[in-house]
Amino acid sequence: MSKTIGVLGGGQLGKMLFESGSPSNINYVFLEKSVDCPAALVCRHQIVGDLKDGDKIKQLSSRADVITYEIEHVNVAALKDLENEGKSIIPKPDVLSIIQDKGLQKEFYSNHDIPTLSFVNCTKENLHKEVESWPDEPFVLKHRKGGYDGKGVQILTKNQFKELHSSADQSLMSADGYVIEKMAKNAVEVSVIVAVSQKLNSVSYTPCEMVFDPRSNLMDYLISPSRLSDKINNLCEVIAQKTVEAFCSPGLFAVELFVEPNGKVFVNEIAPRPHNSGHHTIESTYTSQYEQLNRILLNQPLGDTSLIQHAATCNIVGPKNVTGRYYIDKLDKVLEIPGVYVHMYGKSETSPNRKLGHYTILGKNQEAVEKKLMKVKKILTIKSA
Template sequence: MDKAFYNSNFKLGILGGGQLGRMFIQEAINYNASVHILDPSELAPCKDIATSFTQGDLMDYSTVVSFGQNLDLLTIEIEHVNVDALETLEKEGVEVYPQPHILRMIQDKGTQKEFYKEHSIPTAPFILSDSFDYNIELPVVQKLRKGGYDGKGVQILRDKKDVTHGFHEPSVFEDLIDFEKELSVIVARNTKGEVKTFPVVELEFNPEANLVEYLFSPAAISQEVEQKAQDLATQVAESTKVVGLLAVEMFLTKDGEVMVNEIAPRPHNSGHQTIEGNITSQFEQYLRAITGMPLGDTSIIAPSVMVNLLGEKDHTGEAFVEGLEEVMAISGATVHLYGKWKTKPYRKMGHVTVVDKELESAKEKAKKIKDTLKIKTR
């Protein structure tokens, strides 16, 4: 890298201006980093805190190329971007992380699963199909190969009546795993090949929205499982040779084995607690990784619980935060609102992290927060 990333003439760009980019900028400011954003929405959460903001389509080839040509380094906060444009920019000398070929693989869940198989990375048995397979053995998890995110494009087919709702686009059909817990490991790999994992976290999902509702750090697992999960995340990072972060979502099976469910090549909802709960946050680690700096200490400072703040079910319109004052009075609670002025059912509007000396105490506070802080409309 010819110029230091903390100099004013170094331009770091992000495709996507949502909450992940917003939290990245909040950390990058500590290093005087100049961050430029491209996002399709004029109301993007990053708009007012970025060094510069460009409104444009992330899937449009010419828009992405035009945005990236004057940058020194380009990264992403969402996978759904034009990879052809990133490959062009890379050939023109712009550093692009994560690398375009990794994004191309991750954009297609079928290619992603085949990558795991090729590299002996444990994952649920699967088959690929270009249309709905009526002969598929039930129960099964059907995932669209492309376009799915935040629980969309994924459904469990348990019996024949569910089959009528099956997707008819190219899909992955996975065995339904009878898992004990859902886990996640954030792993970083920098430009020099240094790899570090964060401690394993445990996820609890909202059954209606299929989104993370609570995150617990550290996960309630044995040291043996902790090591297996961190080793597996390291294996994925080394196999892909990614530069940046990977969120490696895993299943812990009833017999104590861990297997990869999916990966995301960026900061992730399952790492938000690191801002308050760990020595280095996932966002600072991402900056360190893509700029070739030494990776930071990932140790836990204190047990923590993250609560996702989702838009209330029957509320669409200008957002009103109910119960904020009560939550701000809770010791150890830190509120993060994402700069989204409009709410809708189950939209990610923010999160709260609770740190405490004991995880059970943090869980009790998190439950109170969940019951108190509501994102509504007036």
């Protein structure tokens, strides 16, 4: 009777997906080349193989009733073939084709009347010309393909670009082409998780704000609801839902948005899978992003997305000076604070900036959450074992 979900990828998102399905005994099988990946800690059904390997993807399909992916960098053609044979692939492979190419993604938004920052797509050949005719202000230069976690994205002035160009810098040699994009001005970065059922009903979660460290300018933590006004938060949800609906596909999506101080909202990009900015939903909402994806995959009704309490999430990343085996120092001190949930991804070794886990903090209001967060940030340290 019970259906099996096939997952491309066995990272922490796969592990958390499994954990959310375990109470109702959902069956999973996942494809992942590393045998000691996070998902392997909880799920015994693994096909060992590369996410680009069409044969392995077929094998996965033969063992699953429905297929999803927890990472975008997979063999889309293989998924399309399976879809054409009648297999249920969620989200649809077409979504991947669009979002794997940042240029196509931007065009998709402008074609669908979805607010996004001005841009121009170009090849490596006409890049120089396009930059020259760009307004005289810093811009964002993105590789159309292959970027991940900020890689392949540069913020440049025209002068900086000229220097790179005259030195024939490797970063300007991508055969896949580029997007030149306007920079958001003093924008708040917000993410909205949107869930779309197989019947194409959709619901959104309360916006989550990425809070940046003013000194390092790196993302420090995530907080939900965002600290924007209710009106703007609502607008973010409306735009996020419209964006996702334009893809006409079931699935769970994270929509990253820029909100400028004047209240203008722009779609940056989407991720067609559970997202960092939705980790907190495990503890803070009635239906976590993972349970929601399970419901979608099993063609069950969508769950309630209401936020029960204010929440914050902070990544636990490998510090610069530690590599190899590690432990969390003073974990006990952290666990003494009520409403703190530590998730570890089962990675046996750390390296600088490696995502090892995250923690979520619940509280009655934003102040309570931030107070606890500052406490945990001071205490929790990754040390060499």
